[in-house]
Amino acid sequence: MKRSAKSLGWMVGVALSLASAGAWAEEIIERVVCVVDDDAIFLSELERRARPFLAEIPAGLAAPQLAARRAEVLRTALDRMLDDQLIRRAATRAHLTVSEDDVDEFIGRMATERGATPEQIYAALLQEGVSRTEYRSYMESEVLQLRVLQARVRGRINITDADLQQAYRRAVREAADQTVPTIAHVLIGVAEDATPDQVAAARVRALEVARRRAGARTSATWRGSCRTTRPPGRAAACWGRSSRARCPRSSTGRSRRWRRAG
Structure with missing residues (x-):
């Protein structure tokens, strides 16, 4: 209905604009431009609606150009009036x-x-x-x-409880992905049969880790070392800030040797 009404309106609008610019103008008193269901749109209503835009047409245009501009303005105004009619019906419903x-x-x-x-x-x-x-x-x-x-x-927007729960779980996952981890212990592994040079190198590495830790003092961080008697290649050394009692249980539960670093 909307498309057919608009098509009729465009044709009538063009004819009216040409008539108003030509010799038929004095014969037109009133005319039905378009009918939407039982509602008619009259020529006077269309021209009144288009009046501000008709006033913007530059003066001094040739007759063909003037007629074309008027037709365009009237056609646009008629489209808008048809839209208004349809909107009012939707609003009523x-x-x-x-x-x-x-x-x-x-x-x-x-x-x-x-x-x-x-x-x-x-x-x-x-x-x-x-x-x-x-x-x-x-x-x-x-x-x-x-x-x-x-x-x-x-x-058209229907948000269910399931949608809210899904959005909540997604937000939790995204927040978890953005969480910055906090390191509590740093373990530097050495082999059971490590040479003194390898142990010294591990000690230097532990001191470097302690130095990079925000707010830590190297002199206070290096206190001792503990080594387990696990099989070669799987033994670990714990470089900690305190005594043996504060080393992780995995490296102190079956320790055979304990020595102070110095």
């Missing part, structure tokens, strides 16, 4: 209405965004041939259209 206060608030926000007052906007539009009543009618249609669109969006 959804029991949506717009009050005078809603229109005042909408116009007030628009005026504030433009650094003006509603009265200044009314005055400027009046100079272009648009009355306060006509402008408020346009804005009422704008607000109604926004409400219809918002109602349709809300109707």
